Amino acid sequence: MSETAFSMTDGQVSYDGTPVLRGIDLNVCPGEVVALLGSNGSGKSTLVRALLGLTPLSGGTTLIYGSPPGRFRDWWRIGYVPQRLQVGGGVPATVQEVVASGRIARQRRLRWTNAADKAAVATALEAVSLADRAHDPVQSLSGGQQQRVLIARALAGEPDTYVMDEPTAGVDAATQQLLADTLSRLVVDGKTVVLVAHELGPLEPIVTRGVVIRDGIISHDGRPPRPEGECARPGHEHQHPHAAETVAGPLPGWQAELTGWQGEPR
Numbered sequence: 001m002s003e004t005a006f007s008m009t010d011g012q013v014s015y016d017g018t019p020v021l022r023g024i025d026l027n028v029c030p031g032e033v034v035a036l037l038g039s040n041g042s043g044k045s046t047l048v049r050a051l052l053g054l055t056p057l058s059g060g061t062t063l064i065y066g067s068p069p070g071r072f073r074d075w076w077r078i079g080y081v082p083q084r085l086q087v088g089g090g091v092p093a094t095v096q097e098v099v100a101s102g103r104i105a106r107q108r109r110l111r112w113t114n115a116a117d118k119a120a121v122a123t124a125l126e127a128v129s130l131a132d133r134a135h136d137p138v139q140s141l142s143g144g145q146q147q148r149v150l151i152a153r154a155l156a157g158e159p160d161t162y163v164m165d166e167p168t169a170g171v172d173a174a175t176q177q178l179l180a181d182t183l184s185r186l187v188v189d190g191k192t193v194v195l196v197a198h199e200l201g202p203l204e205p206i207v208t209r210g211v212v213i214r215d216g217i218i219s220h221d222g223r224p225p226r227p228e229g230e231c232a233r234p235g236h237e238h239q240h241p242h243a244a245e246t247v248a249g250p251l252p253g254w255q256a257e258l259t260g261w262q263g264e265p266r
């Protein structure tokens with residue numbers, strides 16, 4: 001089986017006949033921490049969903065560890081943190097139950113929850129500082145806390161690859177740092193991360209590769225951008241009004257494109 005986590009070739013997605021992704025070529029290798037960047041509506045979430053087979057391609061191919069999504073069986077290898085999900089989907093569930101659901105892909109049929117499952121759930125709750133809320137209904141948590149529950153659910157599954165769609169959106173600075181620390185430990189262990197972000201913030205030091213999506217195409221794939229000056233300040237909102245005006249190309253192109261991302265790349 002291929003150890004390339006994701007391999008998309010000429011990936012295309014259309015909604016109601018409107019192209020949203022156009023000719024995406026993207027391989028993600030083990031140990032990479034890939035940040036998908038770009039302005040609102042550029043196609044980042046669509047790309048994440050297409051990589052996972054949640055949104056069908058209208059053209060091209062995509063593979064998860066060497067298999068088309070429809071034939072991929074080792075879902076325990078993938079931990080997905082979706083964007084702005086209603087945690088629990090209206091079903092009454094405790095924080096611990098939602099986090100424990102991250103173990104399901106690891107559990108064979110008719111296997112009882114074992115000590116390893118319990119330990120993984122406890123560790124995941126600790127990692128997002130929610131151990132003291134384990135028995136509370138998820139609906140009683142704030143939006144940012146619910147986001148942390150989703151992150152813990154992915155952590156509990158102990159996957160090889162994490163796919164996180166804006167994991168730090170609506171999450172306070174301390175928790176962003178907590179997530180960055182947790183991910184850096186996972187990366188040391190050889191885990192792979194694909195994340196969507198508008199602000200890398202504390203995640204910036206662990207990102208190894210920046211992939212910039214502009215209007216459904218990859219306009220830069222390489223060294224991650226580094227915020228400097230005004231734009232490095234916490235809470236700075238990045239708008240990318242000039243994204244559509246710039247030309248795809250090497251580093252000078254993406255620096256100009258990501259208005260607000262300035263300075264020398266690493």
Ligand SMILES: Nc1ncnc2c1ncn2[C@@H]1O[C@H](COP(=O)(O)OP(=O)(O)OP(=O)(O)O)[C@@H](O)[C@H]1O
Pocket residue numbers: 015016020038039040041042043044045046047
């Ligand atoms: N289910 C859908 N049906 C129709 N159009 C959609 C659907 N999902 C996304 N789109 C459109 O596809 C385009 C890309 O959306 P997508 O959510 O992938 O962008 P994004 O880069 O993740 O944006 P953001 O940064 O705002 O989250 C947008 O124009 C959006 O309106």
